[in-house]
Amino acid sequence: MAIDPGARGVQRWTPVRSAAGRHSPWLIASIISISTFMEVLDTAIANVSLRHIAGSLASTYDQATWVLTSYLIANAVVIPMSGWLTGVIGRKRYYMSSVALFTVASLCCGLAPSLPFLIVARVAQGIGGGGLQPVTQAMLIDSFPPASRGKAMAVYGFTVILAPMLGPLLGGVITDQFSWHWMFLINVPVGLLALTLVEAFVDEPPLLVQERRARWTRGIRFDYPGAALIALGLGSLEVMTDRGVQEDWFSSPLIRGAAVVATVCIIGFVVWELFAREPLLEMRLFKYRNFAVSTFIITVIGVILFGTTQFIPQMVQQVLGYTATQAGLALTLGGMVTLVSMPLAGILTGRVEPRYLMAGAFAVVSVSLWMMAHFAITVTFGEIAFARAWQSGGLPFLFVPLMSAAYVGLPGDDTGSASAMINVGRNLGGSIGIAMVQALLARREQFHQARLVSRLQPLNPLYTHAVQGMARLLETHGAAPAAATRMAVGTLYSLMERQATMMAFDDVFWALMVFVLVIFPVVLMLKHGPAERDHAKHVPEAAV
16 A cells, blocks of 8 residues: 655654664664763863853853853754754764754864854854754654664663763863863764764665655745744743843843743744644644653753753762862763663663653652762762762663654654754753743852841850850960951851852752752653554555
């Protein structure tokens, strides 16, 4: 029976859209994950090195944060357009163009002589990297039958979960031992390797070539209003979430303006896309329950993953005085646990209903956040690493089954658009997570500091006793009485600040734990799709 390759609604998997060609799909999965891992790593690797970048380029720390913001904005703008660009340029050609741009931009970042030059290079890097994740995901979905997608998504999961965990460690080691320039220069040989392997092994299926030619024959129509709305909307949202803490949120005209633009443009985009003849993103995919639920949950995972990945190094550096390398090492055990749990999650995804795996994963993540919410200023390196390991063990059992369930029932020709929207959700969740934890941290730190300061006064006998005892100890080491008293007061105030900061960090971990528990019932809305274990049932390529 012949099947129209362009017919919408054909949901049974066939190999006609596979990127593997005559090669093993596992080889293709490994190859396309190289550059994606490199791109995701770059979203986290610079976090621990901003002070070094600022000092090296004669700028302030606040100015240096635009190194992160510019990359995220460019990334957010490109991702929604990746599906359309893939259809017009060709999937393999667009993928290789993105890798090439990312590699060249990385070289420019590493050789940047000034902060403005570095920011422009980071914008180019974000444009190149933005399309890699959606295209990689689409290739994997098209190259593996549903029964094997869990294992394939485990390979992809290494890039989106392990890379952010290793980013702070790699960034810290490179910065402390070499120079921040090498954080970007190491991408060059990796990018060249990825380009060589993709050119040699990744296939452009004849069906996609036919679809592209048919598209060009009909005439290329670009959704300019939709592109403008989503670019302005997501770009403004990134500015708002990333700059909110520095600009004191809505007291700043920049943040108020960004919030208004983001709200108007994103709502306008959704309405426009629902009625557009050739939409940039197929918003009607949200009528599929699994896709809608999965997109929501991947946004939640972004909040947890990126929020804590950026938050834990900040905590150990700010409160415990860790170096950038030590801060990265605190996350290393979690990365090792992910290496073990990711393949296991891939194997179980084809055998256990996704919602059951995800329910257990949410429970594990909640336990890890509960552990983190009990950190004190005396917390040891091992306790931090152990709590992070719990979290890292649970996240693969969220991500892998989710990615497998998200595409159940979707038309095959909407894979690119679906991948783009899922990645928009994950990146958006990451931005919201980072902004949320920073805003809550600042408020709770002020609260605890005000409460503790009220006890540091002479009418409090405990305070007076502590000052006198510490002053006597300092006098025995040669300090003059007046100086000893001043030093004792200063020491107690410093301890109070550390305690207030740690209590604020604990409050944020509590808030994240409650957030996870509230979201938990959503996983029960996922439907269990057909496994299609019988690979022989798929429609042969010759019949298309």
